[in-house]
Amino acid sequence: MSASSCLTIKFPERDQERIIPALKVLGEPNRLRILCGLGLECRPVTDIINATGLGQTNVSFHLRVLREAGFVRAERRGPFIYYCLADSELLRILHDLTSWLDARQTAVTSDAEQRARPAKRNSAAPRTREVT
Amino acid sequence: MSASSCLTIKFPERDQERIIPALKVLGEPNRLRILCGLGLECRPVTDIINATGLGQTNVSFHLRVLREAGFVRAERRGPFIYYCLADSELLRILHDLTSWLDARQTAVTSDAEQRARPAKRNSAAPRTREVT
């Protein structure tokens, strides 16, 4: 199934428009650090502030964005508010992406080695082939 | 394996720092539209320009970012340059994310319906529980 869905993947505009806001949320470095830093734990805001070194209001702002995106949820416990992932599936997907980046990096490295080899280059045909 | 890795997922800073630039690339709406619009096909730049309605130079700029990120590759064919995904795995991951968003939307919708119900609200206890 996974293989067949991979082969037939299309990305209709409907799906694009759905994923765009999510990736905008995830595309901000500090926001992503906050999100990934949570891992599978519930953490008070003070923890997040200390862990990231960001300002309190900045953290609060980012948490709000994450919360409104539905990526994290918040629970008040006395004077503290604890934040955790709304669904660990998101972390799994991000982990997939990391793994893919790693694997690709490995592939690219070995690919680059092959490229480094053609010192005896046919100057016309393969050069115009691949734009880098 | 997938289940166990889900339960034990941690996101060390090393991984965070790896994924951040990738998500920055993917976090720009038009860039994502370009990427997803490619699907599994190789397309000339003119196609992309027409499909997205963006300016030529803007498209060119975004393609360069995608190319340098390693997400797409380019092949010159005569006067045209065709762009396609470097690896369909990325599309699969994005598709996973979309599916997750959809599934969560369904869950959120039914959750929101339950929330819409407490018109007879106990004003203290459940309100201070969950921060929205």
Next chain:
DNA sequence: CTATAATATAAGTGAGGATTTATATGAGTG
């Protein structure tokens, strides 16, 4: 009740990056 701590929200600012305008580069044709 007052004071303090934790956190959120509002408003202002400036930097990063998307987009535009101008121009350069590469490929093809006559």
Next chain:
DNA sequence: CACTCATATAAATCCTCACTTATATTATAG
């Protein structure tokens, strides 16, 4: 070769949003 088309690159401009400062809100302790 000159010209045209496709695309990339450089520089300038614009726009979005992250971050900061100021303040408000909520919870707790004495």
